[in-house]
Amino acid sequence: MRINYEKWSLRKKYFWRRVWEDYEIGYLDRDLIPLIALLNRDRDIYTTSSCSGRIVVVDGVVPWIREEASVVFKSHTPATLSDVDFMYRTAPHKSYWLVVTGPILHFSTTSIKKAVGLLKKARTAGFKHSGIIHTSSTRGVFVELVTGIYMTQMIKTRELSIVSQRDIEEVLNIFNKALIEGKQRLQRLYEVFENSLPENPDLEVERELSSRRVEIATRKPIEVFYEICGDLCREFLRT
Numbered sequence: 001m002r003i004n005y006e007k008w009s010l011r012k013k014y015f016w017r018r019v020w021e022d023y024e025i026g027y028l029d030r031d032l033i034p035l036i037a038l039l040n041r042d043r044d045i046y047t048t049s050s051c052s053g054r055i056v057v058v059d060g061v062v063p064w065i066r067e068e069a070s071v072v073f074k075s076h077t078p079a080t081l082s083d084v085d086f087m088y089r090t091a092p093h094k095s096y097w098l099v100v101t102g103p104i105l106h107f108s109t110t111s112i113k114k115a116v117g118l119l120k121k122a123r124t125a126g127f128k129h130s131g132i133i134h135t136s137s138t139r140g141v142f143v144e145l146v147t148g149i150y151m152t153q154m155i156k157t158r159e160l161s162i163v164s165q166r167d168i169e170e171v172l173n174i175f176n177k178a179l180i181e182g183k184q185r186l187q188r189l190y191e192v193f194e195n196s197l198p199e200n201p202d203l204e205v206e207r208e209l210s211s212r213r214v215e216i217a218t219r220k221p222i223e224v225f226y227e228i229c230g231d232l233c234r235e236f237l238r239t
Helices: 005-025 030-040 112-124 168-194 203-212 221-229 231-238
Strands: 045-047 054-060 069-075 095-101 104-109 131-136 140-146 150-157
Touching (some): 112 131
Antiparallel strands (some): 045 104
16 A cells, blocks of 8 residues: 555644644643654654543443443542542442553554554553554554553442442552553553664654653653652552
8 A cells, every 4th residue: 555645744743733732731641742752753653542541430321332421530540539439429320330441552654564563562562452443545554552451340320339338449459550550561662662763753753842842751651650640659559
């Protein structure tokens, strides 16, 4: 497949602008910024929507059908008992579900060869549930990186508590540890990619990174994550 590089490059410029728009309004996960900057520094890669991993509470019949469920709590750092005690003070519209997901990254490359090479590296870092999603002459070779970290637990229906308030702390601890495992895999992915990227430096991206002087972009993802959650993370790492 031949890529229309001119149109592909326009899409890269658009998504690179979106990175900084999302960063400025606080929408972008801060611990993703080092990895996003690293990937975009390569002339033949641009990133799109991604997530560093999160814990959510979903109100719905099942948590995986978005049209029939709503997120009522979300955190990209470990959740506390005070974060989720609302489930025992209020009735759900349908059912409360606790869900944890690991990191998910989306990016486009200009060749199958480059995409496959990055996929091989990502799998060594624990992103084994990953693959090429689609190809397009203007959008390039679109890749999704997923760890496979995912857990869900029904907590409460309108009529019944499935997990008692006495037991929710133990359940939450397990979910928080899964979240941290995802962050550690994100760090390993950064380290694997750091050894080979950028292959072909994108001088425009390099200039913008230099002019913006975003200190967080020069750090490691795990450092940023630990700074965000502070003592709460260290507590879970000790247990």
